[in-house]
Amino acid sequence: MSHQIIQDRREFLKASIMAFGGAIMLPSCLRNYTPFLFFTADEALLLTAICEQIIPADENGPGATQAGVIYYIDKQLYEVFTWEQDKYRLGLTAINESSLELFSANFDMLPTDKQLLFLKKMEGNELPDSYWKDNSASGFFRTIIQHTMQGFYGPPRHGGNKNYISYKMINLDYPYVVGRNLYE
Amino acid sequence: MKRSRIIAIIFIIAFVGFFGSYSAWNAAQPEHTCASCHEINPSFHSWQTSAHREIKCVECHGTALSNGLHSLQEKGNMVLMHFTGDKHSADIRMSEEQILAIMDACIRCHQTEYSQWASGGHSTTYGRIFLDESHNQMEQPYWDCLRCHGMFYDGTIYDLVEPVSTSGPWKLKDDQMAQRPVIPCMTCHQIHTENDPYGQFAQRLDHDHAEPVVFDTRFPAVALYLRSDKQFLRADFLPGVDFFHNGQKINVSDDPLQRLCIQCHAPNFRREAGSEDNRTPYGVHEGLSCMSCHNAHSGNARNSCVNCHPATSNCGLDITTMNTTFFNPQSEHNIHFVSCDDCH
Numbered sequence: 430m431s432h433q434i435i436q437d438r439r440e441f442l443k444a445s446i447m448a449f450g451g452a453i454m455l456p457s458c459l460r461n462y463t464p465f466l467f468f469t470a471d472e473a474l475l476l477t478a479i480c481e482q483i484i485p486a487d488e489n490g491p492g493a494t495q496a497g498v499i500y501y502i503d504k505q506l507y508e509v510f511t512w513e514q515d516k517y518r519l520g521l522t523a524i525n526e527s528s529l530e531l532f533s534a535n536f537d538m539l540p541t542d543k544q545l546l547f548l549k550k551m552e553g554n555e556l557p558d559s560y561w562k563d564n565s566a567s568g569f570f571r572t573i574i575q576h577t578m579q580g581f582y583g584p585p586r587h588g589g590n591k592n593y594i595s596y597k598m599i600n601l602d603y604p605y606v607v608g609r610n611l612y613e
Numbered sequence: 614m615k616r617s618r619i620i621a622i623i624f625i626i627a628f629v630g631f632f633g634s635y636s637a638w639n640a641a642q643p644e645h646t647c648a649s650c651h652e653i654n655p656s657f658h659s660w661q662t663s664a665h666r667e668i669k670c671v672e673c674h675g676t677a678l679s680n681g682l683h684s685l686q687e688k689g690n691m692v693l694m695h696f697t698g699d700k701h702s703a704d705i706r707m708s709e710e711q712i713l714a715i716m717d718a719c720i721r722c723h724q725t726e727y728s729q730w731a732s733g734g735h736s737t738t739y740g741r742i743f744l745d746e747s748h749n750q751m752e753q754p755y756w757d758c759l760r761c762h763g764m765f766y767d768g769t770i771y772d773l774v775e776p777v778s779t780s781g782p783w784k785l786k787d788d789q790m791a792q793r794p795v796i797p798c799m800t801c802h803q804i805h806t807e808n809d810p811y812g813q814f815a816q817r818l819d820h821d822h823a824e825p826v827v828f829d830t831r832f833p834a835v836a837l838y839l840r841s842d843k844q845f846l847r848a849d850f851l852p853g854v855d856f857f858h859n860g861q862k863i864n865v866s867d868d869p870l871q872r873l874c875i876q877c878h879a880p881n882f883r884r885e886a887g888s889e890d891n892r893t894p895y896g897v898h899e900g901l902s903c904m905s906c907h908n909a910h911s912g913n914a915r916n917s918c919v920n921c922h923p924a925t926s927n928c929g930l931d932i933t934t935m936n937t938t939f940f941n942p943q944s945e946h947n948i949h950f951v952s953c954d955d956c957h
Binding site: 444526584592593594603604606607608610 | 684752757758761772837839841842843844846847851852854875879880881882884888889890891
């Protein structure tokens with residue numbers, strides 16, 4: 430555990446430059462914090478409400494919100510599924526616009542039955558066409574379902590399934606309790 | 614003035630300027646420095662809600678200068694990622710060397726726990742675990758050994774020990790590893806806790822759910838580091854499993870801290886209490902948690918008896934001198950498993 434000290438001048442210069450670099454770039458990244466990499470806070474709220482309808486918390490266990498599905502989708506859109514970014518950005522806007530037209534409120538403010546009704550319409554491509562020119566409502570809905578399932582059941586290192594909560598729900602002992610099997 | 618003089622003066626000004634701004638940087642509040650970089654932002658926010666929120670980043674992480682080039686390299690990479698837009702930036706992880714360097718900081722403030730840990734079995738080293746002749750002859754070292762000791766090791770078993778077989782002699786590829794602890798503080802303690810920043814959003818989701826969604830606000834003191842996942846899992850989320858003795862299910866304490874212990878002090882696949890390294894009590898102490906008797910850090914259990922005895926003795930005797938492994942390690946009555954029938 431020895432603490433290394435900067436040994437020679439070349440390394441020192443390297444160090445200085447890096448530290449300066451750090452200080453100089455500082456102001457460029459001062460901004461309001463959200464825990465998300467891709468979504469805005471409002472987008473995240475809306476999508477969370479949708480995911481929670483797909484996997485709601487009930488007597489069987491936690492729902493998509495508690496499993497942190499939103500973090501999975503956010504992380505994947507930022508790191509991996511970059512080609513889906515537009516689909517989400519436009520799609521979420523279209524959902525809110527459609528919701529405002531049909532129910533005069535943002536989707537996440539609707540009561541559960543209205544949210545379900547809305548999602549059924551979305552699945553059947555029955556939302557106002559004018560908002561869905563660039564994006565298929567039913568296609569986007571299927572994408573969300575897929576991503577919600579992945580985020581809920583997939584391994585936590587991808588962002589979702591917080592605290593392995595879905596494994597617990599299906600009674601999967603994780604991490605598996607087993608010894609070193611020395612003598613067997 | 615000579616040219617070399619001018620250069621020297623410029624150099625000195627730069628030097629002073631550098632150290633001035635650098636120490637200012639380190640003394641400032643983290644929200645204005647470390648955390649202003651979004652790669653570090655998640656760590657900042659988890660720190661903010663943790664037990665260590667009063668303690669500055671540098672107290673544990675050192676500064677670029679005191680922590681050596683390793684950390685500089687890391688910071689350099691972070692700057693690089695910031696500008697190149699490398700998308701995996703959110704997954705900054707510490708190397709084992711860094712984990713151990715941070716442990717020096719833990720020790721400064723938590724002397725008691727440290728000396729207890731150092732006196733107990735958990736301060737065991739790579740040398741002891743991987744160069745044990747009889748153990749290696751019985752079972753060759755393989756990747757899974759690192760699950761329970763050596764979880765922060767950065768390489769594979771082939772980088773660590775040779776030969777990877779049941780016939781020695783064995784040696785560590787890097788001699789210096791021999792004294793390194795395999796179960797450092799961070800095996801059981803997560804500093805950047807995962808308090809859910811989502812709590813605030815969830816409150817706005819006023820649905821008529823069957824069950825209200827409950828969010829944690831405080832993190833328990835203990836979590837296990839899972840090498841396989843490079844993640845911590847808090848003790849209360851570890852699985853509590855059923856244990857058996859002679860085919861019968863036994864009572865098991867539901868203490869989350871015991872769930873931590875049995876991850877390593879684990880039974881065979883039939884989950885027989887007392888098999889392999891397991892010590893889940895049955896008999897007179899059935900249902901007690903490891904923590905009722907053992908100190909978490911030293912492992913000492915010898916001072917615990919007085920918490921319950923003699924008040925609860927059935928035999929009217931001094932339990933410390935009865936025929937159990939507590940009195941005499943050679944006794945056939947193991948303190949974890951002894952039952953009334955064994956003596957009566």
